[in-house]
Amino acid sequence: MFQNCREGGALFHISDAKNFVGEEVEIRGWLYNKRSKGKILFYIIRDGTGYIQAVAVKGEAPDKAFEMYDQLGLESSIIVKGIVREEPRAPGGYELTLTDIKPVHKSVDYPITKKEHGTAFLMEHRHLWLRSKKQRAILRIRSFVEKKIVDFFYENGFVRIDTPILTATAAEGTTNLFATEYFNLGKAYLAQTGQLYLEAAIFAHGLVYNFGPTFRAEKSKTRRHLMEFWMIEAEEAFYDNDDNIALQEKFISYLIQNVLENCGDDLKILERDTSLLEKVVPPFPKITYDEAIEILSRKNFKIRWGEDFGGDDETAISESFEKPVFVMNYPRDIKAFYMKEHSERPELVKCADLIAPEGYGEIIGGSQREEDYDKLLKNMKDFGLSEDDYGWYLDLRKYGSVPHSGFGMGLERFVAWVCGIPHVREAIPFPRMLYRIYP
């Protein structure tokens, strides 16, 4: 914030008002709202840490405060001085008796008004929408979650491996990738996963993770999809599928409990019902794909064994549980080539997707990886992948191969769930969507 560049005077944040009662302070911020009642007027100011109301009474406050009133549109940047006062009628409990107000820049006709707006309009003004209370709360929670993700892995002995964003080939084959020119080497693609690179790194570090943007050029048009999203992926040497699931349980619970402990004010702004989040502690329910199909059949869903779940299916499964639920051991045909075959039923793979409660859908996809050279090579051929493109990946099964597992979590889906917001587009500052890349 600004306090580092202030000359003299009290260092002041609105959020610290309680420590400055009776003192004159200076706020550098923006005009959030204003009201006039003739000989008394109110300026509501925000400074990035909170909101406070400055009161000016005719004859007591400088005349300037009244002259300024009509000139200052909402979101004008201003420097306000005033004396902090306890005030039970004020929302935060504190108020300012205004002693000076100076415009830094006068804002005229701010597009986002105090009444409701539609999402199309708000997305068109995303650069301004970020200033509003709920959007601030969401992105503050996102920022905190990002910190706790890094903390969790650091505390648990993981090494962060930043995997490349520009890659030469598709990692999972089927999905569409964004392409760009790469000098004399032809096309390069924006990474849709860093997993294969993480698998290489476990042989150096044992436990590794990455955290960064991921790109999918799929024409997905739903509340759970973005073209550019942030993913956290972990990869663990000598972990089987059960170890992997236990780690995910611990990870998700850690994040949720930390948010509940530290983000109470923001969750309140979002009117999030936290009672369901409080239940997110290990162990989570675990069902197999077969059992999930049974649950859906009982609910009269038209899904047959062998098909993947759609959004409605995931919601229906999650409604049977209060906590996030792991769905394990999917048919191999609907999963990626690198997943390890189930030892008793070769038509299945050892994997688990974590489905969040309240209809937020899949937030984690994970699996044990195929560590056997010959089986992996056969899978790649079955999936139509070129052996040449993946030579380095096959090498990992030649020089000290070990059982290993990993998972990937979509940050925006997680944040949307925690915040209780219906669409992932609000869980990222500037969403890239199928028909929107502005602003």
Add this chain to the structure above:
RNA sequence: UCCGGCGUAGCUCAACCGGUAGAGCGGGUGGCUGUUAACCACUAGGUUGGGGGUUCGAGUCCCUCCGCCGGAGCCA
């Protein structure tokens, strides 16, 4: 790409069976000494997304294009 829905004032939305386009907010003007999305009065603001058609008459019905929203597929 496919399936639905929507497009009316700056914004959010009304307008019955096809019959003179309206409200709230925002803007402007005036009023008000405790407002909390302040309130009260007055006021300006429209090629009803574009084009074509049916009709005495279209915001409303038909065709077409454009834009947006939701869903499917795919996935986190």
